[in-house]
Amino acid sequence: xxxxxASSAPASLSPLGQRYSMAPPSVLERLARWLKWPLVxxxxxAALALVFAIHAAGQSSWAVGALxxxxxxxxxxxxxxxxxxxxxxPGVAGMLVFIAFPLVYxxxxxxxxxSSTHLLSEERxxxxxxxxxxxxxxxxxxxxxxxxxxxxxxxxxxxPGPDGEGAAPAWVSPSLALRxxxxxxxxxxxxxxxxxxxxxxxxxxxxxxxxxxxHRDALRQLVLALPGHPELRYLGLREFGPITPHWAxxxxxxxxxxxxxxxxxxxxxxxxxxxxxxxxxAPGFKSxxxxxxxxxxxxxxxxxxxxxxxxxxxxxxxxxxVLFATAIGMFLAVLxxxxxxxxxxxxxxxxxxxxxxPGFISILVFKGLFNQNFGEINAILDALFGVKPAWFADPxxxxxxxxxxxxxxxxxxxxxxxxxxxxxxxSDLYEASALAGASPATNFxxxxxxxxxxxxxxxxxxxxxxxxxxxxxxxxxxxxxxDFLSTKLPAGQTDILVSYxxxxxxRDSGSDFGLAAAISTLIFILVAAMSLINLRMSARAQK
Numbered sequence: 390x391x392x393x394x395a396s397s398a399p400a401s402l403s404p405l406g407q408r409y410s411m412a413p414p415s416v417l418e419r420l421a422r423w424l425k426w427p428l429v430x431x432x433x434x435a436a437l438a439l440v441f442a443i444h445a446a447g448q449s450s451w452a453v454g455a456l457x458x459x460x461x462x463x464x465x466x467x468x469x470x471x472x473x474x475x476x477x478x479p480g481v482a483g484m485l486v487f488i489a490f491p492l493v494y495x496x497x498x499x500x501x502x503x504s505s506t507h508l509l510s511e512e513r514x515x516x517x518x519x520x521x522x523x524x525x526x527x528x529x530x531x532x533x534x535x536x537x538x539x540x541x542x543x544x545x546x547x548x549p550g551p552d553g554e555g556a557a558p559a560w561v562s563p564s565l566a567l568r569x570x571x572x573x574x575x576x577x578x579x580x581x582x583x584x585x586x587x588x589x590x591x592x593x594x595x596x597x598x599x600x601x602x603x604h605r606d607a608l609r610q611l612v613l614a615l616p617g618h619p620e621l622r623y624l625g626l627r628e629f630g631p632i633t634p635h636w637a638x639x640x641x642x643x644x645x646x647x648x649x650x651x652x653x654x655x656x657x658x659x660x661x662x663x664x665x666x667x668x669x670x671a672p673g674f675k676s677x678x679x680x681x682x683x684x685x686x687x688x689x690x691x692x693x694x695x696x697x698x699x700x701x702x703x704x705x706x707x708x709x710x711v712l713f714a715t716a717i718g719m720f721l722a723v724l725x726x727x728x729x730x731x732x733x734x735x736x737x738x739x740x741x742x743x744x745x746x747p748g749f750i751s752i753l754v755f756k757g758l759f760n761q762n763f764g765e766i767n768a769i770l771d772a773l774f775g776v777k778p779a780w781f782a783d784p785x786x787x788x789x790x791x792x793x794x795x796x797x798x799x800x801x802x803x804x805x806x807x808x809x810x811x812x813x814x815x816s817d818l819y820e821a822s823a824l825a826g827a828s829p830a831t832n833f834x835x836x837x838x839x840x841x842x843x844x845x846x847x848x849x850x851x852x853x854x855x856x857x858x859x860x861x862x863x864x865x866x867x868x869x870x871x872d873f874l875s876t877k878l879p880a881g882q883t884d885i886l887v888s889y890x891x892x893x894x895x896r897d898s899g900s901d902f903g904l905a906a907a908i909s910t911l912i913f914i915l916v917a918a919m920s921l922i923n924l925r926m927s928a929r930a931q932k
Contacts, residue, residue: 508672523633652664660674
């Protein structure tokens, strides 16, 4: 045996006894090591800046949620104990942000009076009312804006003349940066005749109106103070003047109307600032109403009638669509599986076309075909039977039309699923059935249907849930019409819950987001409950 030389260094052994080389790290590995902590620090600073910005916008709860999410992310990806969760964290975080949070937020809105008349918070409504004022017209003064090095000078020129310009400069401000701020900025002006006037140079020419517009936000925050004069506030692109506020704030949060001294207190029940005599101020503010939206759905007789009718129709519409689409799709799949049928590929392609064409195009085509006066369907029915049904005016016919169109759009999906499931049925079963002299109907009900329906059941549940929320079909084909008569909220005979919720939230009833959120929460609970029941029943049937 020869001793190892210096050039032949022994290879190291891993804990498993395998040899690996002690090669030096590559350039990319060294670069990654150098950049790791600077990138981590940059990410940490960016996350903290985002959390601070959310908090500064007045959304403290959202800021806390973002802080928790970022903290969990840094812990998982930087600590050794969180290594096992590195691949799981993105999915969990995405589920919380895009699924759990919208559900919780929607449910929370359902307990408020959030609507187009109660859109702002109480603090913003109070600030809006306190900002209302009248200008003292006889003391309004024109102003011009002048560049002064990297800053600006504001010059008051007295009352504006007929040409929109004031007289000679009367008051001059110190140099102003004119940056928008969150608070008012008090500026003391000096007489223009005072010597020496502390300018960086001669007073420059007045800036054109286009330049003044760029500084409008900063000018709004200025409060001009003149010796022996009331404070002046920004009134427009050419004027400053004193103002008379309409409202005065009280320590208890109420507002006093200066004109007559009437006090308005914020009322959580009505969502308005309200006087003792019942007078309210617009706009209203968002406040909690407890279970009022849910009790309105279930206890208000005028609201409960159309709601229950729409809910019943939604269940019937979803169930009949799944039933008819499954029956037609399964029948066509069995028929196309018959080896003796000629041109099977051609038939399969033609029958798949309704699923290949975008759904909204098919719906709009059917809307034209069912037109009472010019549609091809009524033209054929009129030629054969002398009738022209009012598909869009009669509630029953409108529902039949919806079912026809939805089944047309849905059966190809079931047909494709059943075609694949038929290939998995052993041919020995049919051979044994043929030896026993069974008819095709017996083969279908004793062999095909039982073996198909079990794996098909979860997909039928998902199809039911999809049709339960099939907003596109209702919106494009009937728009929920014809409407119920004499209802508090506009409701359509062909509306399903999701389209009814859309009308409440965005169209016909003052954008009642709180009520729409309550209905949406109820839809989620109903669909989840029915899906769970169907899945459990399917699981029991498969045992």
